[in-house]
Amino acid sequence: EAGVVQSPRYKIIEKKQPVAFWCNPISGHNTLYWYRQNLGQGPELLIRYENEEAVDDSQLPKDRFSAERLKGVDSTLKIQPAELGDSAVYLCASSPTGREQYFGPGTRLTVT
Amino acid sequence: DAKTTQPPSMDCAEGRAANLPCNHSTISGNEYVYWYRQIHSQGPQYIIHGLKNNETNEMASLIITEDRKSSTLILPHATLRDTAVYYCIVRSSNAGNNRKLIWGLGTSLAVNP
Numbered sequence: 001e002a003g004v005v006q007s008p009r010y011k012i013i014e015k016k017q018p019v020a021f022w023c024n025p026i027s028g029h030n031t032l033y034w035y036r037q038n039l040g041q042g043p044e045l046l047i048r049y050e051n052e053e054a055v056d057d058s059q060l061p062k063d064r065f066s067a068e069r070l071k072g073v074d075s076t077l078k079i080q081p082a083e084l085g086d087s088a089v090y091l092c093a094s095s096p097t098g099r100e101q102y103f104g105p106g107t108r109l110t111v112t
Numbered sequence: 113d114a115k116t117t118q119p120p121s122m123d124c125a126e127g128r129a130a131n132l133p134c135n136h137s138t139i140s141g142n143e144y145v146y147w148y149r150q151i152h153s154q155g156p157q158y159i160i161h162g163l164k165n166n167e168t169n170e171m172a173s174l175i176i177t178e179d180r181k182s183s184t185l186i187l188p189h190a191t192l193r194d195t196a197v198y199y200c201i202v203r204s205s206n207a208g209n210n211r212k213l214i215w216g217l218g219t220s221l222a223v224n225p
Contacts, residue, residue: 101156
């Protein structure tokens with residue numbers, strides 16, 4: 001069974017530029033999560049989807065971050081414009097039951 | 113705010129059992145204990161979870177004390193590949209935002225040859 005797929009794996013951009021991350025969850029997993037992980041810290045939830053509905057986006061900085069999950073399958077997380085403090089690893093996870101979560105390898109973003 | 117307390121680091125000899133402790137003294141009756149691990153430069157990996165009974169799967173065993181205020185993750189025969197940061201997390205079983213995982217700093221386990 002294929003795992004959670006994320007792309008790109010690495011991204012380097014200049015501040016004020018836009019960036020987008022893509023996630024394809026495990027087939028059949030209705031719940032999808034986006035996390036941000038800073039160096040030496042645990043992951044921090046940005047948004048959770050149940051199918052195509054965002055049911056928890058309380059931690060998403062909505063002035064510059066946006067996400068979508070059209071058709072309830074794959075998802076895109078966007079930052080526009082990026083700031084230096086956005087440098088982090090962005091993780092996508094999916095779950096069949098809302099209990100155990102299965103993570104992708106993440107996208108390491110560097111903003112210069 | 114993290115609801116769990118874990119030692120920042122531990123060492124274990126290869127082939128030996130690794131016992132990783134976690135304190136969750138404020139756990140409530142409907143909160144599960146989850147364990148994940150994160151190998152360097154990879155995404156976190158689910159290991160095991162439990163409510164009040166001890167649990168075992170192909171990766172590890174989870175021992176939860178009777179008062180549920182602490183638990184121990186046991187890797188029975190640690191290998192070098194088990195070197196990772198291990199996260200202990202408590203999470204409500206209720207629907208809604210209380211179901212989110214609140215990640216702390218975890219325990220960095222080093223398995224030595």
